[in-house]
Amino acid sequence: MTQSRQSQVSLSDTPYYHCISRCVRRAYLCGEDKYTEKSFEHRRQWVVERMHYLASLFNIDICAYAIMSNHYHLVLHIDEALNESLSHEEVCYRWCQLYSKPILVERWQSDQIVSEAENKAALAIIEGWRGRLVDISWFMRCLNEFIARKANKEDECSGRFWEGRFKSQALLDEDALLTCMAYVDLNPVRAKMTVSVETSEYTSAYERLLPCKKVSVAQQQEKPLEYTFTKKPLFGFVGDESQHNNENNIPGIPFSLLDYIELVDWSGRIIREDKRGAISNQRPRLLSMLGLDDDTWLSLASNFGKDYHGAVGSLEALATYASNTGKRWIASKNQLRLH
16 A cells, blocks of 8 residues: 655654655656667756755755666655754745745745734744755655656656656665665666766766766756755765764764775675676675675665665664554565674
Protein backbone atom coordinates (compact mmCIF):
# COMPACT_ATOMS: atom_id res chain seq x y z
CA MET A 1 0.00 0.00 0.00
CA THR A 2 1.24 3.49 -0.86
CA GLN A 3 2.37 5.44 2.20
CA SER A 4 2.24 9.18 2.71
CA ARG A 5 5.55 11.04 2.85
CA GLN A 6 4.68 12.27 6.33
CA SER A 7 4.63 8.69 7.60
CA GLN A 8 8.04 7.97 6.03
CA VAL A 9 9.94 11.00 7.34
CA SER A 10 10.91 10.92 11.00
CA LEU A 11 13.43 13.62 11.91
CA SER A 12 13.70 12.24 15.42
CA ASP A 13 15.27 9.12 13.87
CA THR A 14 17.37 10.60 11.06
CA PRO A 15 17.84 13.77 9.00
CA TYR A 16 19.17 11.75 6.02
CA TYR A 17 17.00 10.51 3.12
CA HIS A 18 17.68 8.86 -0.23
CA CYS A 19 15.35 10.04 -3.02
CA ILE A 20 14.90 8.66 -6.54
CA SER A 21 12.89 10.03 -9.48
CA ARG A 22 12.47 8.14 -12.76
CA CYS A 23 11.14 9.25 -16.14
CA VAL A 24 7.92 7.78 -17.47
CA ARG A 25 8.08 4.98 -20.07
CA ARG A 26 10.92 5.62 -22.55
CA ALA A 27 11.27 9.33 -21.88
CA TYR A 28 14.85 10.54 -21.59
CA LEU A 29 16.02 12.80 -18.83
CA CYS A 30 19.56 12.81 -20.21
CA GLY A 31 21.79 10.78 -22.49
CA GLU A 32 21.48 9.59 -26.08
CA ASP A 33 18.14 8.23 -27.34
CA LYS A 34 19.00 5.48 -29.84
CA TYR A 35 15.48 5.54 -31.31
CA THR A 36 15.30 9.24 -32.17
CA GLU A 37 19.08 9.79 -32.27
CA LYS A 38 18.60 12.89 -30.12
CA SER A 39 21.02 13.92 -27.40
CA PHE A 40 19.66 15.09 -24.06
CA GLU A 41 23.03 15.43 -22.32
CA HIS A 42 22.47 19.14 -21.67
CA ARG A 43 19.59 18.30 -19.35
CA ARG A 44 22.02 16.98 -16.75
CA GLN A 45 23.16 20.56 -16.18
CA TRP A 46 19.52 21.62 -15.74
CA VAL A 47 19.14 19.18 -12.85
CA VAL A 48 22.42 20.11 -11.16
CA GLU A 49 21.80 23.86 -11.38
CA ARG A 50 18.22 23.60 -10.16
CA MET A 51 19.24 21.23 -7.39
CA HIS A 52 21.88 23.63 -6.05
CA TYR A 53 19.54 26.59 -6.41
CA LEU A 54 16.86 24.87 -4.34
CA ALA A 55 19.40 23.80 -1.73
CA SER A 56 20.29 27.48 -1.30
CA LEU A 57 16.65 28.31 -0.58
CA PHE A 58 15.55 25.26 1.38
CA ASN A 59 17.20 24.20 4.62
CA ILE A 60 18.07 20.92 2.95
CA ASP A 61 21.64 19.90 2.10
CA ILE A 62 22.79 17.65 -0.74
CA CYS A 63 25.09 14.86 0.45
CA ALA A 64 25.29 12.88 -2.78
CA TYR A 65 23.72 12.77 -6.24
CA ALA A 66 23.96 11.00 -9.58
CA ILE A 67 22.17 12.14 -12.75
CA MET A 68 21.54 9.12 -14.99
CA SER A 69 19.89 8.80 -18.41
CA ASN A 70 16.32 8.20 -17.24
CA HIS A 71 16.46 8.78 -13.47
CA TYR A 72 18.43 10.51 -10.77
CA HIS A 73 19.44 9.87 -7.15
CA LEU A 74 19.73 12.36 -4.31
CA VAL A 75 20.89 11.85 -0.73
CA LEU A 76 19.51 14.76 1.31
CA HIS A 77 20.14 16.11 4.80
CA ILE A 78 17.43 18.12 6.57
CA ASP A 79 18.79 20.97 8.73
CA GLU A 80 15.95 21.43 11.20
CA ALA A 81 18.02 23.55 13.62
CA LEU A 82 18.93 26.12 10.96
CA ASN A 83 15.33 26.23 9.81
CA GLU A 84 14.07 27.13 13.29
CA SER A 85 16.67 29.88 13.63
CA LEU A 86 15.52 31.78 10.52
CA SER A 87 13.61 35.02 11.04
CA HIS A 88 10.13 35.48 9.59
CA GLU A 89 11.60 37.92 7.06
CA GLU A 90 14.21 35.39 5.89
CA VAL A 91 11.61 32.63 5.54
CA CYS A 92 9.38 34.97 3.55
CA TYR A 93 12.23 36.04 1.29
CA ARG A 94 13.33 32.48 0.54
CA TRP A 95 9.90 31.08 -0.23
CA CYS A 96 8.92 34.01 -2.40
CA GLN A 97 11.86 33.31 -4.71
CA LEU A 98 9.85 30.28 -5.81
CA TYR A 99 6.20 31.28 -5.50
CA SER A 100 4.16 34.47 -5.65
CA LYS A 101 3.50 36.42 -2.49
CA PRO A 102 -0.05 36.76 -1.06
CA ILE A 103 -1.34 40.30 -0.65
CA LEU A 104 -1.66 39.79 3.11
CA VAL A 105 2.04 38.96 3.40
CA GLU A 106 2.95 41.96 1.24
CA ARG A 107 1.02 44.16 3.64
CA TRP A 108 2.77 42.53 6.60
CA GLN A 109 6.17 43.24 5.04
CA SER A 110 5.33 46.88 4.43
CA ASP A 111 3.85 47.36 7.94
CA GLN A 112 0.35 47.97 6.58
CA ILE A 113 -1.39 45.40 8.84
CA VAL A 114 -4.31 47.07 10.58
CA SER A 115 -5.36 44.43 13.12
CA GLU A 116 -3.90 41.69 15.31
CA ALA A 117 -6.01 39.12 13.48
CA GLU A 118 -4.37 40.05 10.16
CA ASN A 119 -0.94 39.91 11.77
CA LYS A 120 -1.60 36.41 13.14
CA ALA A 121 -2.91 35.26 9.76
CA ALA A 122 0.19 36.57 7.96
CA LEU A 123 2.53 34.92 10.46
CA ALA A 124 0.61 31.65 10.14
CA ILE A 125 1.22 31.70 6.39
CA ILE A 126 4.94 32.37 6.91
CA GLU A 127 5.20 29.60 9.50
CA GLY A 128 3.62 27.26 6.96
CA TRP A 129 6.38 28.25 4.53
CA ARG A 130 8.96 27.55 7.24
CA GLY A 131 7.70 23.98 7.46
CA ARG A 132 7.97 23.61 3.70
CA LEU A 133 11.62 24.72 3.73
CA VAL A 134 12.52 21.41 5.43
CA ASP A 135 9.97 19.31 3.56
CA ILE A 136 11.51 16.81 1.14
CA SER A 137 8.25 16.58 -0.82
CA TRP A 138 8.29 20.32 -1.54
CA PHE A 139 11.98 20.20 -2.45
CA MET A 140 11.40 17.36 -4.93
CA ARG A 141 8.25 19.01 -6.27
CA CYS A 142 10.14 22.24 -7.01
CA LEU A 143 12.88 20.24 -8.73
CA ASN A 144 10.76 17.80 -10.74
CA GLU A 145 8.12 20.28 -11.84
CA PHE A 146 10.78 22.68 -13.15
CA ILE A 147 12.58 19.94 -15.11
CA ALA A 148 9.34 18.47 -16.49
CA ARG A 149 8.09 21.83 -17.77
CA LYS A 150 11.44 22.63 -19.38
CA ALA A 151 11.78 19.19 -20.99
CA ASN A 152 8.20 19.22 -22.32
CA LYS A 153 8.74 22.67 -23.78
CA GLU A 154 11.92 21.48 -25.52
CA ASP A 155 10.15 18.34 -26.79
CA GLU A 156 7.11 20.38 -27.86
CA CYS A 157 4.74 18.09 -26.02
CA SER A 158 2.66 17.96 -22.86
CA GLY A 159 1.76 15.35 -20.29
CA ARG A 160 3.50 13.38 -17.58
CA PHE A 161 7.29 13.42 -17.66
CA TRP A 162 8.03 11.58 -14.40
CA GLU A 163 6.96 8.01 -13.72
CA GLY A 164 5.15 8.97 -10.52
CA ARG A 165 5.96 10.48 -7.19
CA PHE A 166 9.55 10.12 -6.09
CA LYS A 167 10.72 7.25 -3.88
CA SER A 168 12.21 7.98 -0.47
CA GLN A 169 14.35 5.91 1.89
CA ALA A 170 15.24 6.87 5.45
CA LEU A 171 18.94 6.29 6.20
CA LEU A 172 18.84 5.49 9.89
CA ASP A 173 22.51 5.38 10.85
CA GLU A 174 25.99 6.36 9.67
CA ASP A 175 26.57 2.95 8.07
CA ALA A 176 23.42 3.25 5.96
CA LEU A 177 24.37 6.82 4.99
CA LEU A 178 27.87 5.85 3.84
CA THR A 179 26.64 2.80 1.92
CA CYS A 180 23.91 4.76 0.16
CA MET A 181 26.24 7.63 -0.78
CA ALA A 182 28.78 5.20 -2.24
CA TYR A 183 26.00 3.37 -4.12
CA VAL A 184 24.80 6.68 -5.60
CA ASP A 185 28.26 7.90 -6.60
CA LEU A 186 29.07 4.54 -8.24
CA ASN A 187 25.93 4.51 -10.43
CA PRO A 188 27.73 5.58 -13.66
CA VAL A 189 30.51 3.03 -13.06
CA ARG A 190 28.04 0.17 -12.54
CA ALA A 191 26.10 1.28 -15.62
CA LYS A 192 29.38 1.27 -17.64
CA MET A 193 28.86 4.92 -18.54
CA THR A 194 32.36 5.74 -17.29
CA VAL A 195 35.49 3.91 -16.18
CA SER A 196 36.38 5.68 -12.94
CA VAL A 197 35.09 7.95 -10.19
CA GLU A 198 37.15 10.92 -11.36
CA THR A 199 35.51 10.76 -14.81
CA SER A 200 31.97 10.21 -13.49
CA GLU A 201 30.52 13.59 -14.42
CA TYR A 202 27.26 14.74 -12.82
CA THR A 203 27.87 12.88 -9.59
CA SER A 204 28.66 14.33 -6.19
CA ALA A 205 32.02 12.53 -6.07
CA TYR A 206 33.04 14.23 -9.32
CA GLU A 207 31.91 17.62 -8.01
CA ARG A 208 33.85 17.16 -4.77
CA LEU A 209 36.98 16.42 -6.81
CA LEU A 210 36.56 19.63 -8.80
CA PRO A 211 36.12 22.40 -6.19
CA CYS A 212 37.02 25.16 -8.67
CA LYS A 213 34.51 24.18 -11.34
CA LYS A 214 33.72 27.14 -13.63
CA VAL A 215 30.24 28.06 -14.82
CA SER A 216 29.82 29.21 -18.41
CA VAL A 217 28.19 32.51 -19.37
CA ALA A 218 25.31 30.62 -21.00
CA GLN A 219 24.67 28.71 -17.78
CA GLN A 220 24.73 31.92 -15.74
CA GLN A 221 22.13 33.50 -18.04
CA GLU A 222 19.76 30.57 -17.51
CA LYS A 223 19.55 31.22 -13.74
CA PRO A 224 16.61 33.25 -12.45
CA LEU A 225 17.50 36.93 -12.22
CA GLU A 226 16.22 37.23 -8.66
CA TYR A 227 18.65 34.55 -7.45
CA THR A 228 21.03 36.36 -5.09
CA PHE A 229 22.42 33.42 -3.11
CA THR A 230 25.89 32.07 -3.74
CA LYS A 231 26.00 28.45 -4.86
CA LYS A 232 25.46 26.28 -1.82
CA PRO A 233 28.19 23.64 -1.63
CA LEU A 234 27.53 19.97 -1.07
CA PHE A 235 27.10 18.93 2.55
CA GLY A 236 30.60 18.73 3.96
CA PHE A 237 32.58 15.93 5.58
CA VAL A 238 33.65 16.71 9.15
CA GLY A 239 35.40 13.48 10.20
CA ASP A 240 38.89 14.89 9.79
CA GLU A 241 41.84 13.83 11.91
CA SER A 242 41.93 17.18 13.73
CA GLN A 243 38.62 16.90 15.63
CA HIS A 244 38.32 20.66 15.29
CA ASN A 245 34.95 20.34 13.58
CA ASN A 246 33.56 17.98 16.21
CA GLU A 247 34.64 20.24 19.05
CA ASN A 248 32.74 23.14 17.49
CA ASN A 249 29.67 20.99 16.67
CA ILE A 250 29.90 21.84 12.97
CA PRO A 251 27.21 19.87 11.11
CA GLY A 252 28.42 17.51 8.42
CA ILE A 253 28.91 13.94 7.28
CA PRO A 254 30.82 12.11 10.05
CA PHE A 255 33.64 10.79 7.87
CA SER A 256 36.77 12.15 6.24
CA LEU A 257 36.37 13.23 2.61
CA LEU A 258 39.70 11.65 1.65
CA ASP A 259 38.69 8.35 3.26
CA TYR A 260 35.35 8.44 1.46
CA ILE A 261 36.85 9.17 -1.97
CA GLU A 262 39.40 6.40 -1.41
CA LEU A 263 36.63 3.94 -0.54
CA VAL A 264 34.46 4.89 -3.55
CA ASP A 265 37.42 4.74 -5.92
CA TRP A 266 38.49 1.34 -4.56
CA SER A 267 34.93 0.02 -4.83
CA GLY A 268 34.54 1.32 -8.38
CA ARG A 269 37.71 -0.39 -9.57
CA ILE A 270 36.57 -3.70 -8.08
CA ILE A 271 33.03 -3.45 -9.49
CA ARG A 272 34.46 -3.05 -12.99
CA GLU A 273 34.76 -6.64 -14.20
CA ASP A 274 37.57 -5.84 -16.66
CA LYS A 275 39.77 -4.52 -13.86
CA ARG A 276 39.55 -7.33 -11.32
CA GLY A 277 43.17 -8.32 -11.90
CA ALA A 278 44.58 -4.88 -11.14
CA ILE A 279 43.14 -4.17 -7.71
CA SER A 280 45.30 -2.79 -4.96
CA ASN A 281 45.68 -5.08 -1.98
CA GLN A 282 45.45 -2.11 0.40
CA ARG A 283 41.98 -1.90 1.94
CA PRO A 284 40.39 1.54 2.49
CA ARG A 285 40.53 2.63 6.11
CA LEU A 286 36.76 3.15 6.30
CA LEU A 287 36.13 -0.56 5.83
CA SER A 288 38.09 -1.29 8.99
CA MET A 289 36.30 1.50 10.84
CA LEU A 290 32.93 0.00 9.86
CA GLY A 291 34.01 -3.54 10.67
CA LEU A 292 33.22 -4.75 7.14
CA ASP A 293 34.93 -7.41 5.08
CA ASP A 294 35.52 -6.71 1.38
CA ASP A 295 32.79 -9.00 0.02
CA THR A 296 30.09 -7.64 2.35
CA TRP A 297 30.89 -4.05 1.42
CA LEU A 298 30.92 -4.76 -2.33
CA SER A 299 27.57 -6.52 -2.06
CA LEU A 300 26.07 -3.54 -0.23
CA ALA A 301 27.59 -0.93 -2.54
CA SER A 302 26.51 -2.81 -5.68
CA ASN A 303 23.01 -3.93 -4.68
CA PHE A 304 21.85 -1.19 -2.32
CA GLY A 305 19.05 0.00 -4.63
CA LYS A 306 18.01 -3.33 -6.15
CA ASP A 307 15.23 -3.94 -3.62
CA TYR A 308 13.56 -0.69 -2.65
CA HIS A 309 12.41 -0.27 0.95
CA GLY A 310 11.36 2.77 2.93
CA ALA A 311 14.20 2.67 5.44
CA VAL A 312 17.73 1.31 5.74
CA GLY A 313 19.67 0.66 8.93
CA SER A 314 20.46 -1.79 11.68
CA LEU A 315 17.70 -3.97 13.15
CA GLU A 316 17.66 -1.77 16.24
CA ALA A 317 17.38 1.44 14.19
CA LEU A 318 14.60 -0.06 12.05
CA ALA A 319 12.62 -1.06 15.14
CA THR A 320 12.87 2.47 16.58
CA TYR A 321 11.94 4.03 13.24
CA ALA A 322 8.89 1.75 12.94
CA SER A 323 7.73 2.77 16.41
CA ASN A 324 8.19 6.49 15.73
CA THR A 325 6.33 6.33 12.39
CA GLY A 326 3.38 4.35 13.74
CA LYS A 327 4.25 1.04 12.05
CA ARG A 328 4.47 -2.41 13.60
CA TRP A 329 7.55 -3.32 11.57
CA ILE A 330 9.66 -2.20 8.61
CA ALA A 331 10.40 -4.65 5.79
CA SER A 332 13.99 -4.19 4.63
CA LYS A 333 16.52 -6.46 2.99
CA ASN A 334 19.10 -3.78 3.73
CA GLN A 335 19.33 -4.51 7.44
CA LEU A 336 22.88 -3.41 8.11
CA ARG A 337 24.81 -5.33 10.74
CA LEU A 338 28.18 -3.75 10.17
CA HIS A 339 29.81 -3.78 13.60
